[in-house]
Amino acid sequence: MKKAFITGITGQDGSYLSEFLLSKDYEIHGLIRRSSTFNTDRIDHLYKDAHDPNARMFLHYGDLSVSGQLTDLLYDIKPDEIYNLGAQSHVRVSFDMPEYTGDITGLGTLRLLEAIRKTGIKTRFYQASSSEMFGAAPPPQSESTPFQPQSPYAAAKVYSYYIVCNYREAYKIFASNGILFNHESPRRGETFVTRKITRAATRIKLGLQDKLFLGNLEAKRDWGFAGDYVEAMWMMLQQDRPDDYVIATGETHSVKEFVRRVFEKLDLDWQKYVAVDPRYFRPTEVDVLLGDAGKALNELGWKPRVGFDELIDIMIAADMEAAKKEKTLVEAGYSISDHQSA
Numbered sequence: 001m002k003k004a005f006i007t008g009i010t011g012q013d014g015s016y017l018s019e020f021l022l023s024k025d026y027e028i029h030g031l032i033r034r035s036s037t038f039n040t041d042r043i044d045h046l047y048k049d050a051h052d053p054n055a056r057m058f059l060h061y062g063d064l065s066v067s068g069q070l071t072d073l074l075y076d077i078k079p080d081e082i083y084n085l086g087a088q089s090h091v092r093v094s095f096d097m098p099e100y101t102g103d104i105t106g107l108g109t110l111r112l113l114e115a116i117r118k119t120g121i122k123t124r125f126y127q128a129s130s131s132e133m134f135g136a137a138p139p140p141q142s143e144s145t146p147f148q149p150q151s152p153y154a155a156a157k158v159y160s161y162y163i164v165c166n167y168r169e170a171y172k173i174f175a176s177n178g179i180l181f182n183h184e185s186p187r188r189g190e191t192f193v194t195r196k197i198t199r200a201a202t203r204i205k206l207g208l209q210d211k212l213f214l215g216n217l218e219a220k221r222d223w224g225f226a227g228d229y230v231e232a233m234w235m236m237l238q239q240d241r242p243d244d245y246v247i248a249t250g251e252t253h254s255v256k257e258f259v260r261r262v263f264e265k266l267d268l269d270w271q272k273y274v275a276v277d278p279r280y281f282r283p284t285e286v287d288v289l290l291g292d293a294g295k296a297l298n299e300l301g302w303k304p305r306v307g308f309d310e311l312i313d314i315m316i317a318a319d320m321e322a323a324k325k326e327k328t329l330v331e332a333g334y335s336i337s338d339h340q341s342a
């Protein structure tokens with residue numbers, strides 16, 4: 001049985017990757033942060049108590065800011081594969097917390113690579129690199145497009161990308177960068193734009209909300225489905241040699257188009273409900289992301305299965321279910337919070 005160590009296991013991608021690896025009979029070890037509220041919602045359906053003889057997922061408290069403990073965990077677990085998905089992953093928030101973002105999203109990667117080097121364990125390392133690194137570079141963006149980062153988050157990811165390349169060359173560590181374009185799902189954090197839109201539109205439809213405030217509607221993104229993208233991560237670590245790959249759909253759509261389509265599918269006129277609030281603008285924006293994933297198709301045999309329209313349908317269906325439950329609670333007299341941030 002192969003063992004995988006996953007940072008960011010409680011996040012969107014961590015949960016889909018865990019499902020995928022469990023389906024391939026892996027034993028999984030995940031790094032989780034201690035929190036005063038539960039932060040394991042996305043993986044609770046996969047978890048079995050460690051005393052259960054069938055348990056194959058084990059969670060370890062820790063943090064990407066603490067190098068000694070990462071070293072101890074890797075030495076004890078000796079994973080065959082490591083997936084570094086942990087990060088302060090919100091671009092807008094990285095302008096509010098640039099130092100923290102650099103520490104976790106940038107130096108966190110170095111801490112893991114150092115842990116591999118110091119323990120001398122034989123393992124394969126996946127780094128969650130990002131299309132955000134391309135920043136201002138004109139589309140389409142591929143593995144050969146020079147990075148022009150436009151945020152503290154993107155700059156931290158560029159650092160991680162290059163430190164992975166450096167450790168691969170200097171210490172012959174099997175380490176690969178997946179340069180993933182935006183990928184979404186019903187498990188997407190609620191402050192990322194697609195989920196913010198599907199959640200608000202379904203709540204508006206049921207009378208739970210009357211306005212949606214957004215930032216830049218003109219930005220364009222290459223949006224895919226997270227479930228498809230985690231398979232590409234695994235494929236990269238099954239190759240004969242480590243390398244870097246762009247993962248994308250090859251289609252781009254504006255935020256405005258996403259909003260319009262979601263509201264149309266719910267028979268709502270988006271212009272009646274959506275307002276622009278400059279608080280959601282970023283000091284520097286990434287205008288257009290459009291990926292060329294030709295290398296992944298040729299070398300990994302990877303291509304996306306879920307298209308733009310189906311992705312929207314999947315997200316609306318899940319958020320409509322959640323909104324219906326919420327409405328039941330409201331009708332029973334419970335009060336609900338309505339956060340709209342980032």
Ligand code: NAP
Pocket residue numbers: 007008009010011012013014031032033035039062063064065084085086087088089090104128129130131179180181182183184189
């Ligand atoms: P996400 O939902 O925001 O999950 C981030 C994960 O990182 C969470 O499990 C979070 O734990 C964990 N984390 C945050 N700070 C940490 C720390 N100090 N120590 C340990 N863990 C920490 O992100 P995602 O969408 O799944 O993305 C996964 C990775 O891919 C991230 O590195 C992201 O930057 C990168 N990426 C994402 C996309 C995308 O479109 N989704 C595209 C390209 C690259 P808590 O649950 O405790 O907060």
Ligand code: GDD
Pocket residue numbers: 089090091092129130131132180181182183191192193194196213214215216217219220221255280281282285286289341342
């Ligand atoms: N979050 C957010 N909230 N974004 C908004 C809003 C809003 O109210 N209104 C407009 N946008 C615009 C942003 O300005 C951006 O141009 C676009 O919608 C997408 O924003 P996000 O969904 O926050 O994603 P992102 O592209 O900044 O970053 C995501 O994708 C990266 C890959 O390219 C994150 O998942 C990163 O972690 C990931 O690396």
